[in-house]
Amino acid sequence: MFVSNLHIKSFIKIFLIFFLVTFLVPVNSWSQSKEVVALKGDGIYRLLTRYGLSSAQYMDDFIALNKSNLGRNNSLLAGVKYKLPDTAKLPATSAATSITPSKGTGKMVHYDIFGSKYADIEIKSNDLKGAVYYLVGGHGGPDPGAVGKYNGYHVYEDEYAYDVTLRLAKNLIAEGATVYLITRDKNDGIRDDYSLKADKDEVCYPNLQIPLNQTRRLRQRTEAVNNLYKKHKGSFQRMIAVHVDSRSRNENIDIFFYHDKRSETGEKACKILRDTIEKKYHEHQPNRGYTGTVSTRNLYVVRNTWPTAVFIELGNMNHQRDVKRLVIPSNRQAVANWLTFGLITDYKTNK
Ligand SMILES: [Zn+2]
Numbered sequence: 001m002f003v004s005n006l007h008i009k010s011f012i013k014i015f016l017i018f019f020l021v022t023f024l025v026p027v028n029s030w031s032q033s034k035e036v037v038a039l040k041g042d043g044i045y046r047l048l049t050r051y052g053l054s055s056a057q058y059m060d061d062f063i064a065l066n067k068s069n070l071g072r073n074n075s076l077l078a079g080v081k082y083k084l085p086d087t088a089k090l091p092a093t094s095a096a097t098s099i100t101p102s103k104g105t106g107k108m109v110h111y112d113i114f115g116s117k118y119a120d121i122e123i124k125s126n127d128l129k130g131a132v133y134y135l136v137g138g139h140g141g142p143d144p145g146a147v148g149k150y151n152g153y154h155v156y157e158d159e160y161a162y163d164v165t166l167r168l169a170k171n172l173i174a175e176g177a178t179v180y181l182i183t184r185d186k187n188d189g190i191r192d193d194y195s196l197k198a199d200k201d202e203v204c205y206p207n208l209q210i211p212l213n214q215t216r217r218l219r220q221r222t223e224a225v226n227n228l229y230k231k232h233k234g235s236f237q238r239m240i241a242v243h244v245d246s247r248s249r250n251e252n253i254d255i256f257f258y259h260d261k262r263s264e265t266g267e268k269a270c271k272i273l274r275d276t277i278e279k280k281y282h283e284h285q286p287n288r289g290y291t292g293t294v295s296t297r298n299l300y301v302v303r304n305t306w307p308t309a310v311f312i313e314l315g316n317m318n319h320q321r322d323v324k325r326l327v328i329p330s331n332r333q334a335v336a337n338w339l340t341f342g343l344i345t346d347y348k349t350n351k
Contacts, residue, residue, distance in 0.1 A: 033065060033083035038076040045262065045306075047076060051084055059306060060233050061085035113181060114170055115189015121173050128177035131347045132232045134225045134307060135169050137162035137183040138243035140202035141210025143217065146246030148317035150194075150327050157244040157317065159188075159196040160326045164314060165242045166190045167336035175344060178235075180205060180228055182221050192329040218300040229306045236351045237307035238269065238343070241299075244326065246317040253319050254292040255335065258311040261296040265308045269346045270294040273310065276342035280334075312339070 038047060044062055045055045063074055065083045076082065107123045114121070138161045139145030145157030162183060167190055169179045185202045204210050205224045211217050225239050245252060255277050259266030274294050281290040302309040314335060315322025325331045 033086055035081045035083055037081055038078055040078040042076045042078065044074060044076060047082065048084075049262070053084065053087070055306065056237065056308075057234060058085045058087075060230055109173065111173075113184060113186065113189065114166060115191070117192075118166075118170060118190045121170055123176055124174045126176040127344050128172055128175040128347055130236060130351070131172075131176075131343075132178045132180075132228075132235050132237045132307075133169075133172055133343075134180050134182055134228060134237070134239045134305070135165045135172075136221055136225070136239065136241040136301065137165040137181075137202075138241060140183045140185070141204075141217070142200055142212040143210070143214075144198055146244055146317040148244075148246070148323045148326075150320075150323050153195050154198070155317070155323055155327060156196070156198045157246070158183075158202065159198055160332070161242045161244055161314065162188065162202070163191055163196060163329075164326075164332050164336055165240075167333055168240070168242070168339055171336055171340040172343065175340065178232070180225075182224050183210075194327045194329070215300075219304075222301055222304045225301075225305045225307065236347060238346070239301070239305040239307045239309045240343075241301055241309070241311045243311070243313050244315055244317050244322075245313040252293060252313065253316045253322055254290055255315060256292040256313050257294045258297040258299060258302060258313070259294070260302045260309055261298075263308055265350055266302075266310060267294065267296075268350060269308060269310050269343075272346045272349065273312070273339060273342035276345060277338050280338045280341070284334075 034051075036047065036051060044059060048055045048058055048062060062082070062085050063070065065085060069077065069080050069082060071077050109121050109123065110119050111121065112119055137158065139158035140162065143158065145161070147157070148155040162185060165181070165183070166188075169181055170190065172179050182205045183202055184205060184207075185199070187201070188199070202210060204220050205228075208220060208224070211220065229237060245256075255274075257270035257274055259270045271294050274292050277292055278290045281288055297311070299311055302311050315325055317323060325335070
């Protein structure tokens with residue numbers, strides 16, 4: 001999405017950053033950068049955090065400053081000295097992000113990916129203007145994910161997670177956000193059916209075939225997110241992965257959340273989402289109760305994507321009540337709406 005605008009926007013941004021760096025930052029500020037030594041197990045994220053620098057703001061600068069001393073995939077080498085980015089350079093980032101054009105309330109946009117019935121979206125508000133979301137529907141391509149059963153038919157995780165992801169994407173766009181669908185299916189669109197037919201033609205943004213090998217599949221979507229993250233450097237950014245749990249030993253039911261153990265913002269965002277869902281259930285089904293949890297889990301995509309990551313399990317494939325919530329289209333819409341409310345609160349609280 002936003003492919004047409006993106007090139008122009010990123011060109012302007014790169015030009016602006018180049019201009020500001022070239023003319024406004026004293027040339028000798030690079031040589032004054034503080035040097036620190038990487039410890040065993042350090043990544044850029046951990047090192048920056050240790051010295052009180054936000055990885056969201058300084059990741060790119062760090063990589064640019066230390067390019068010649070980085071290992072594969074920008075890893076750090078223990079014992080090697082690295083330069084910390086000069087914090088005085090921060091205004092360049094703010095200037096670059098302030099040029100994002102305003103969308104304006106009441107504007108209509110059109111994206112074929114939502115399917116003919118939902119392709120036209122009205123921008124209702126600017127509540128999420130400035131926020132960038134990477135929505136990753138779980139699995140896809142050759143991998144259907146977990147498989148449940150409902151009334152005799154199969155319920156494939158990737159199809160249902162994708163449908164909720166699309167509904168969430170549409171909602172976020174309507175509130176003024178910039179949204180990237182990382183897992184994409186050009187002919188599915190939002191589907192108002194109980195039974196969602198399984199196919200294998202999902203691709204990874206922008207249009208990459210999804211490999212069967214799990215490590216390669218996760219690395220592919222992580223790289224897609226991280227490449228876009230660099231283009232939106234300085235903006236409020238979230239990676240949202242949407243799944244359905246199936247680990248039978250796991251007691252978790254309802255909608256629950258995982259964040260990276262190093263990410264305080266991730267934990268905050270998850271808690272806001274959890275509390276929003278609890279409140280909504282309480283409003284709509286006062287006697288139902290809600291047991292959704294927030295916890296950490298060592299998940300590849302959560303650990304390796306650069307934006308603050310939120311991993312959502314829409315329920316447990318082994319619990320009939322959860323599966324029923326997934327197969328009813330209006331329930332999938334309600335879940336997307338509630339998540340949208342939560343993400344608006346997250347943006348207002350943490351931006
Ligand atoms: Zn999954």
